[in-house]
Amino acid sequence: MSILWQAVSAEWGKLWSVRSTWWCLAGATALMMLSALTLGGATATEALRGEGAPSPVVASEPVVSATSFAQFALVALAMLTITSEYASGAVRVTLQAIPVRGVMLAAKALVVVPAMAAAGVLSGAVATAAVYLLLSADLFGGLVVLPPGEVVADLLAVGVFFALVSVMTVGVGTAMRSAAGTLTVVFMLLMGLPLLLLMTGSQAALDASLRMPLFAGLAFMGSTDNLTGGPIPYSAGEGLAWLLAWTAAALVAGHAVLRRRDA
Amino acid sequence: MGGVISLKGLSKRYGDRFVVDDLSLELKPGTVTGFLGPNGAGKSTTMRLVLGLDHPTSGTALIGGRPYREIRNPLRTVGALLDARALHPGRSGYAHLAALARSNGIPRRRVEEALETVGMAGAARKRAATLSLGMSQRLGIAAALLGDPEVLMFDEPVNGLDPDGVRWVRGLMRSLAAEGRTVFVSSHLMSEMQLTADHLVVIGKGRLIVEAPLAEIIAGSSLTAVVVRTPYARELAARLSAAGVAVARQAENELVATGAPIERVGDLAHEAGIRLHELRTREASLEQAYQELTAHSVEYGAGKAEA
Numbered sequence: 137m138s139i140l141w142q143a144v145s146a147e148w149g150k151l152w153s154v155r156s157t158w159w160c161l162a163g164a165t166a167l168m169m170l171s172a173l174t175l176g177g178a179t180a181t182e183a184l185r186g187e188g189a190p191s192p193v194v195a196s197e198p199v200v201s202a203t204s205f206a207q208f209a210l211v212a213l214a215m216l217t218i219t220s221e222y223a224s225g226a227v228r229v230t231l232q233a234i235p236v237r238g239v240m241l242a243a244k245a246l247v248v249v250p251a252m253a254a255a256g257v258l259s260g261a262v263a264t265a266a267v268y269l270l271l272s273a274d275l276f277g278g279l280v281v282l283p284p285g286e287v288v289a290d291l292l293a294v295g296v297f298f299a300l301v302s303v304m305t306v307g308v309g310t311a312m313r314s315a316a317g318t319l320t321v322v323f324m325l326l327m328g329l330p331l332l333l334l335m336t337g338s339q340a341a342l343d344a345s346l347r348m349p350l351f352a353g354l355a356f357m358g359s360t361d362n363l364t365g366g367p368i369p370y371s372a373g374e375g376l377a378w379l380l381a382w383t384a385a386a387l388v389a390g391h392a393v394l395r396r397r398d399a
Numbered sequence: 400m401g402g403v404i405s406l407k408g409l410s411k412r413y414g415d416r417f418v419v420d421d422l423s424l425e426l427k428p429g430t431v432t433g434f435l436g437p438n439g440a441g442k443s444t445t446m447r448l449v450l451g452l453d454h455p456t457s458g459t460a461l462i463g464g465r466p467y468r469e470i471r472n473p474l475r476t477v478g479a480l481l482d483a484r485a486l487h488p489g490r491s492g493y494a495h496l497a498a499l500a501r502s503n504g505i506p507r508r509r510v511e512e513a514l515e516t517v518g519m520a521g522a523a524r525k526r527a528a529t530l531s532l533g534m535s536q537r538l539g540i541a542a543a544l545l546g547d548p549e550v551l552m553f554d555e556p557v558n559g560l561d562p563d564g565v566r567w568v569r570g571l572m573r574s575l576a577a578e579g580r581t582v583f584v585s586s587h588l589m590s591e592m593q594l595t596a597d598h599l600v601v602i603g604k605g606r607l608i609v610e611a612p613l614a615e616i617i618a619g620s621s622l623t624a625v626v627v628r629t630p631y632a633r634e635l636a637a638r639l640s641a642a643g644v645a646v647a648r649q650a651e652n653e654l655v656a657t658g659a660p661i662e663r664v665g666d667l668a669h670e671a672g673i674r675l676h677e678l679r680t681r682e683a684s685l686e687q688a689y690q691e692l693t694a695h696s697v698e699y700g701a702g703k704a705e706a
Contacts, residue, residue, distance in 0.1 A: 139471065146502035153494035154487060225485030228452050229542065232479060233502040235451050235468040398453040 160213035307386025433596030478543030488528035532559030
């Protein structure tokens with residue numbers, strides 16, 4: 137068995153052997169549902185108030201927008217896989233078992249990919265169902281549709297987005313080591329900086345903001361309604377490319393620190 | 400060759416302070432090597448350097464001729480316990496060991512065996528945060544034994560253990576060495592080391608003070624002396640002094656001679672025709688010998704906790 141596979145297998149076992157994993161997943165699902173219901177309700181209400189025949193809401197569309205909020209529960213989970221080890225000193229035990237730094241980091245990153253992708257798809261499906269049920273009510277005029285192809289594509293995109301954000305968090309966590317530092321940096325990347333840049337109003341700042349993980353993710357997931365007031369002005373593929381670039385940068389930073397600093 | 404730990408000119412500097420300073424050592428299989436030194440002497444840092452956790456400023460630390468990081472499935476070659484509290488508080492001891500076993504391709508049954516060996520099979524499912532320090536130590540020892548390694552390193556393994564636990568650790572160290580393994584153990588408990596170690600490495604301020612067999616270190620202490628009881632104490636004292644042996648009169652008919660082996664004291668008495676009622680060696684304790692050795696390199700005075 138290869139060293140990397142052994143390491144992945146060990147990290148996988150560690151992920152599921154602590155309660156905090158389940159709490160974070162439950163939190164992510166609850167956040168997805170609450171945010172999606174709120175956003176879906178608002179969209180439908182707005183559509184009803186508008187002029188002419190209101191166009192129906194795709195049930196998974198508010199779910200895509202809800203990721204901007206729900207992602208932080210999964211960021212917390214991804215962060216804990218590395219920062220909890222630095223907090224307790226257990227990282228030294230991990231590195232005794234897996235002394236090649238790159239293998240250790242790769243194992244941690246690889247473990248969160250399937251876990252977070254599944255969490256995204258499942259929590260997205262639950263939230264989509266909740267939105268569909270809510271908007272089917274007479275109050276919202278039954279303004280909701282559930283086109284299978286579109287919904288499946290949205291849910292898969294949410295899964296990929298969560299997986300990449302989580303890998304990015306593992307990279308940042310490895311570079312920062314502390315939970316507070318990691319959360320600050322990841323929050324600034326995923327929310328703080330893009331909004332700050334958006335508020336400055338200059339075109340250059342707007343362009344930069346749109347390339348940060350928050351909007352790159354929304355572009356990738358095909359969001360049509362978000363804080364920029366409309367669709368992101370580039371393709372889903374370009375969104376994915378930006379996301380991958382941020383993720384790679386975080387991993388490179390994490391690896392550089394991991395290799396250079398004493399454990 | 401397999402289990403030899405060899406340090407060559409190993410140094411570690413933080414800022415302008417050397418924590419480990421040009422340390423060269425060779426630790427051999429089949430012996431328990433005690434690692435002694437005052438707080439802050441660099442013992443833990445040395446162990447971290449050997450395990451490839453910290454980067455040396457210069458020099459090398461090899462295990463069986465290879466740096467730790469190049470050992471494939473290292474837990475099957477080197478088992479180490481550095482800090483018993485370095486556990487995820489929410490993970491059970493069993494899950495902790497199971498993950499370590501998987502990471503190094505160690506069969507799952509070894510987890511049960513190791514837990515059995517350290518006597519905590521009953522507490523294996525408890526979350527680490529709920530374990531006492533003594534139980535954490537046992538779990539850490541189980542982790543070190545997991546891969547059935549030929550080299551074992553323990554940093555203060557008896558911390559928090561009850562007297563039974565301390566005796567158990569002593570027996571474990573002895574038996575691991577008897578099986579031909581290299582055992583490297585640091586401790587503050589001199590009386591414990593005296594019973595456990597064959598060989599000692601003493602460092603102070605990161606530098607090697609002495610490396611020698613335990614027996615040699617105790618024999619070399621100025622407090623190791625020859626006690627003589629004789630009705631002619633005054634005559635014998637004069638005779639010994641004349642022969643260059645330091646001597647003190649301890650009681651009316653009792654002398655304490657230092658700096659000469661018991662044979663020489665006996666021979667000198669015989670040559671002078673002095674009757675003896677008792678002739679014996681009084682050994683210094685390891686604690687006394689250690690105090691003498693490190694008197695000049697105590698980094699931190701009383702009241703400071705171990706880092």
